[in-house]
Amino acid sequence: MTTPDTPHLDATDLKILNELVTNARIPITELARKVGLSKTPVAARMRQLEEIGLITGYRAILSPLRLGLTHVTYVEMRLSDTRHRALEQFNQAVRNIPEIEECYMIAGGFDYLLKVRSRDMADYRRIMAEKLSALPHVHSTSSYVAMEAVVEQTWTSL
Known part of the structure; x- marks a missing residue:
C-alpha cells in the first residue's frame, strides 16, 4: 500500500532493495544478473531509489559485541x-x-x-x-x- 509519501515499488525494485540490504557491496553486474536486468536499468533504478530517499546510504554494519559494547x-x-x-x-x-x-x-x-x-x-x-x-x-x-x-x-x- 502506498501513501503520498510512500513511493510505489514494483517487484524489480523490491528485488534490488532485498539484494542491497543483504549485500550493499554487490557488484552492479551481479545485482543486474540476480534481478534479471542489464546494468544500465539497474543503475538507473538505484539512482531513483536514492533520489526519492528510500536508499539513504551504504555503510558497514559493525558488531557492537565484537567492539566490546556489550x-x-x-x-x-x-x-x-x-x-x-x-x-x-x-x-x-x-x-x-x-x-x-x-x-x-x-x-x-x-x-x-x-x-x-x-x-x-x-x-x-x-x-x-x-x-x-x-x-x-x-x-x-x-x-x-x-x-x-x-x-x-x-x-x-x-
Whole structure:
C-alpha cells in the first residue's frame, strides 16, 4: 500500500532493495544478473531509489559485541521544559553523544527513551554522569539495564 509519501515499488525494485540490504557491496553486474536486468536499468533504478530517499546510504554494519559494547541500558528522560526551543536543544545535544544508539521522543509518562551502549556498568555510570545528566533541560532519568537481547536485528529483507 502506498501513501503520498510512500513511493510505489514494483517487484524489480523490491528485488534490488532485498539484494542491497543483504549485500550493499554487490557488484552492479551481479545485482543486474540476480534481478534479471542489464546494468544500465539497474543503475538507473538505484539512482531513483536514492533520489526519492528510500536508499539513504551504504555503510558497514559493525558488531557492537565484537567492539566490546556489550552493556545496553534504556534510559527514560523527563525534561524540565518541553517547549519547542528546549526540545530542539535537547535533540541537537543528544545527537552528539556517540554512546546513544537510539533516541525517541515518547508520548506518555516521560519525554524521551534512549538506548545507550557501553562496555560495562562502570562505563555506563561515567556516560550518565558526564554526558547524559549534562543534556539540556534534563529533570530526571530512570535507567533499565538489558540482561539479554532476545531479538536484535537490522532490516535484512522487505
